[in-house]
Amino acid sequence: MAATVVWVALVCFHIVRCAPVSSSDDEFVFKTWMSQYNKSYSLDEYYRRLQIFTENKRRIEEHNAGGHSFTMGLNHFSDLTFTEFKKDFLLTEPQNCSATRGSHLHSSGPYPDAVDWRRRGNFVTPVKNQGRCGSCWTFSTTGCLESVTAIATGKLLELSEQQLIDCAQDFNNHGCMGGLPSQAFEYIKYTKGLMTEEDYPYKAHDDTCKFQPSMAAAFVDEVVNITSYDEMGMVDAVARLNPVSFAYEVTSDFVHYKDGVYSSTNCKNTTEFVNHAVLAAGYGEENGTLFWIVKNSWGTSWGKDGYFLIERGKNMCGLAACSSYPLPLV
Ligand SMILES: *[C@@H]1O[C@H](CO)[C@@H](O)[C@H](O)[C@H]1NC(C)=O
Ligand SMILES: *[C@@H]1O[C@H](CO)[C@@H](O)[C@H](O)[C@H]1NC(C)=O
Ligand SMILES: *[C@@H]1O[C@H](CO)[C@@H](O)[C@H](O)[C@H]1NC(C)=O
Ligand SMILES: *[C@@H]1O[C@H](CO)[C@@H](O)[C@H](O)[C@H]1NC(C)=O
Ligand SMILES: *[C@@H]1O[C@H](CO)[C@@H](O)[C@H](O)[C@H]1NC(C)=O
Numbered sequence: 001m002a003a004t005v006v007w008v009a010l011v012c013f014h015i016v017r018c019a020p021v022s023s024s025d026d027e028f029v030f031k032t033w034m035s036q037y038n039k040s041y042s043l044d045e046y047y048r049r050l051q052i053f054t055e056n057k058r059r060i061e062e063h064n065a066g067g068h069s070f071t072m073g074l075n076h077f078s079d080l081t082f083t084e085f086k087k088d089f090l091l092t093e094p095q096n097c098s099a100t101r102g103s104h105l106h107s108s109g110p111y112p113d114a115v116d117w118r119r120r121g122n123f124v125t126p127v128k129n130q131g132r133c134g135s136c137w138t139f140s141t142t143g144c145l146e147s148v149t150a151i152a153t154g155k156l157l158e159l160s161e162q163q164l165i166d167c168a169q170d171f172n173n174h175g176c177m178g179g180l181p182s183q184a185f186e187y188i189k190y191t192k193g194l195m196t197e198e199d200y201p202y203k204a205h206d207d208t209c210k211f212q213p214s215m216a217a218a219f220v221d222e223v224v225n226i227t228s229y230d231e232m233g234m235v236d237a238v239a240r241l242n243p244v245s246f247a248y249e250v251t252s253d254f255v256h257y258k259d260g261v262y263s264s265t266n267c268k269n270t271t272e273f274v275n276h277a278v279l280a281a282g283y284g285e286e287n288g289t290l291f292w293i294v295k296n297s298w299g300t301s302w303g304k305d306g307y308f309l310i311e312r313g314k315n316m317c318g319l320a321a322c323s324s325y326p327l328p329l330v
Helices: 002-014 024-036 043-064 082-089 136-153 161-167 181-191 231-240
Strands: 070-072 220-226 244-248 257-262 276-286 289-295 307-311 323-328
Touching: 024 043, 043 070, 136 161, 136 181, 136 244, 136 276, 136 323, 161 181, 181 220, 181 244, 181 323, 220 231, 231 244, 231 276, 231 323
Parallel strands: 257 307
Antiparallel strands: 070 257, 220 323, 244 276, 244 323, 276 289, 289 307
């Protein structure tokens, strides 16, 4: 009893907003979560993070009781407010991503009902983790070039995000502050190659460029943009050619995505709002809902083993605003 009184007093002392106060059940879940995700805090920070965690947990429970097309779950972001999350993990500035006339050449179909490049062969590398750095665009880029190269050569290599963070500034990219796959493909084309993950490992912070041309392992011949909002162009490319990089807007209800088909009315659908880049590794349809199968870069404990499904055919959250892929040089 005495401990509870002290604890409540501490909560109210350390944080400005006292309600809703976390219950001892919440604190138990929080402590279990802390050990699962290896988190540790100073005493001050502990009560602040417990409060934020409790708010996130309540939101997740409310959402999951509400009959939505997707479920949410706790993950390694559950101690962050969305404002903190945006600052550390998303693109913070509007991107120059509109392609009014892309160079992707459409076929006229028909297309398979479902495509999954993970099942077509050894064409997709394991899910990676960008850490605390707005480098999603580099993972979308390597993911796409890894697949495109593997489809052309039969050899699946893991490629370097850090080279793009450190070296691709001349193409409007800004390291951990953001960038775009199309601009990263342009950089790789002009610098004549991208090194492997092993030779140029990931550090999750900006550093000086250490690209060695003699060690380049994958190459870009041409950059292909898909015309903005031509979502069927994305279907055409994914069905016939390869996975495709795209960007879209992440809003707070996406951060705790766990399963099902993500769909939201919170996000916007135009280029100026996109703040995250990922890789469309396939698509499908289930229960009458069309969706994309998407590889994210937030580790394998996030979402569906690091992947998510997002509604297809409605330019959901601007996902068709800026999509692109490279033609490999082999
Ligand atoms: C847990 O975190 C500590 C401190 O940040 C670190 O030294 C340790 O390697 C981590 N352990 C695991 C299993 O991630
Ligand atoms: C957009 O393009 C302009 C002109 O090339 C450049 O100055 C600006 O930094 C770019 N914005 C971003 C977010 O890269
Ligand atoms: C593709 O789009 C990017 C902007 O995201 C632009 O810089 C580039 O010139 C475009 N490339 C082609 C081949 O149209
Ligand atoms: C389709 O419906 C079934 C049964 O309700 C459900 O288990 C499954 O998760 C649904 N699929 C998707 C992709 O939402
Ligand atoms: C965005 O959504 C609005 C409202 O649903 C719709 O009218 C508009 O056509 C959409 N724009 C794009 C580019 O998808």
